Amino acid sequence: MAEMEDGFDESEDRDSSSQPKYLNIVQTLRQKLNSGHYRGGARLPSEAELTRRFKVSRMTVVKAIQHLQQEGLVVRRVGSGTYAAPQDGSESLVFGLLIPDLGETEIFEPICRGMVRSPQAKRHSLLWGHSFASADNKEEQAKQLCQHYLDQKVNGVFFAPLEFSPHRERVNREILKKLDQATIPVVLLDRCGLRFPAMSRHDLVGLDNRRAGYLITEHLLKLGAKNIAFLARKGSVETVEARIVGCREALFAVGRSLVEIVIVPEDAIDSKTIREVLDRRSLDTLVCANDHIAANLMQTLLGLGKRVPEQVRVAGFDDVSYAGLLPVPLTTMHQPCGNIGAAAMSAMLERINNPFLSPRSILLDAHLVVRQSCGTLTD
Incomplete structure (x- = not known):
């Protein structure tokens, strides 16, 4: 027939x-x-x-x-x-991790560990994505991994959208469309992957980046910072933009403004660029989009003979494992990666049990970790 x-x-x-x-x-x-x-x-x-x-x-x-x-x-x-009918949660489910930056960006491994250690994850399994031999770039790897999960008929996918690749938004949309067509639930990690004001219709779990940007800037102002600039990598996504917004709002609250947004290519921080911006704008404080950039910046400043924090204060975001081990231990906003992972697992199971819930943004709070890179109130 x-x-x-x-x-x-x-x-x-x-x-x-x-x-x-x-x-x-x-x-x-x-x-x-x-x-x-x-x-x-x-x-x-x-x-x-x-x-x-x-x-x-x-x-x-x-x-x-x-x-x-x-x-x-x-x-x-x-x-x-x-x-x-929604599943009652009694069966063992299999979820795919579609995280192109896994192994490169420090926050994602502890987020995944938070998922695994969540009490709600005991009955379930996570498939860790890997690179395919035929893939020659991150966009292609992400698409192949998506297809792998479709073939495996996973029960859900945790997706951290592509960040720095040239066609990231198109590829992110393509991946989400395929998962939607297969009626596979998706929980986004850290970012939605779309340019503001576009908004994903999937659940998002991450950091309250706007508040984090506000709090670290507020701390710097209390220390006596006068001229603050923000340092970010070219092609950064909306999480960095939200940190910049928070920084601007803290400055606006005291009648000040952000002096400059310094964009650097990839991870390289050119000493000539930093020297010029410091001299041209009389900067005394640089807030970095993440700790990795802050670490590179600190090496550049020390190479220029600039003393941290006496001449230039440096701050970051994420509180990665080496933040306290830098030549000058870094003041940063701690990202609760384990809690983000647990919240993501909870959101996924809720989504499976009630697929008609409106999309949610679950934003967790960061807390300030004060170290020597920004000085103290007595400096």
């Missing part, structure tokens, strides 16, 4: 056993629901489509759906359709 779209066979409407026709529909849909063809929250074909496929009356289809509803296998939404 010819195979029809969505896996239905034209013969499935036939009543070879003389049983009521609606039970043929019930048995076919029940098998597809139990096998995972329709996961929790997935939309089933419409009543009109089922009528056509099974060559039965509309009332026969309605009776079959009502039967499945009584079994707790489907839920009906007025004006929307019929959906596979």
